[in-house]
Amino acid sequence: MAKSIMQTQRECYVCRMKYNVITVTGLEEHHVLNGPLRPVAEQYGLKVWLCHRHHNEPGYSAHFDHHLRLYLKKQAQRDFESVYDHRTWxxxxxxxxxxxST
Ligand SMILES: [Zn+2]
Ligand SMILES: [Zn+2]
Structure with missing residues (x-):
């Protein structure tokens, strides 16, 4: 399993980035690219820790909120391109x- 290139601390990515709150309990691993691209997320470490509420609860979570899902993908692409480059992405x-934009 590759290490995440998106975060170094084991904490909820959304709690940290959106609310500046450190949440370290009840974390679940989220692959930012899913479906056929899930192996790519695994290989390149495009995954984040999320608290259950921000991972898989109805409302503002990666599995229910389209905008949050896209936000995480944009962040993954930025981080990937800072390690590799846009062409490789x-x-x-x-x-x-x-x-x-949607
Ligand atoms: Zn959270
Ligand atoms: Zn997930």
Whole structure:
């Protein structure tokens, strides 16, 4: 299993980035790319720790909120491109999330 390139601390990514709150209990691992791209997320460490509420509860969570899901994908692409580059992202993932507005 590759280590996440998106965070170094084991804490809820959304609690930290959106609310500046440190949540370290009840964490679940979320693969930012899913479906056929899940192995890519695993290989390149495009995954984050999320508290259950921000992971998989109806409302503002990665599995229910389209905007939050896209936010995480944009963050993943930024982090990936800072390690590799945009060309490699397009080769591996094939979609430019930073150009998506919805
Ligand atoms: Zn959280
Ligand atoms: Zn998940």
């Amino acid at each position: 397009m080769q591996v993932v094939g979609k430019d999330y930073l150009k998506c």
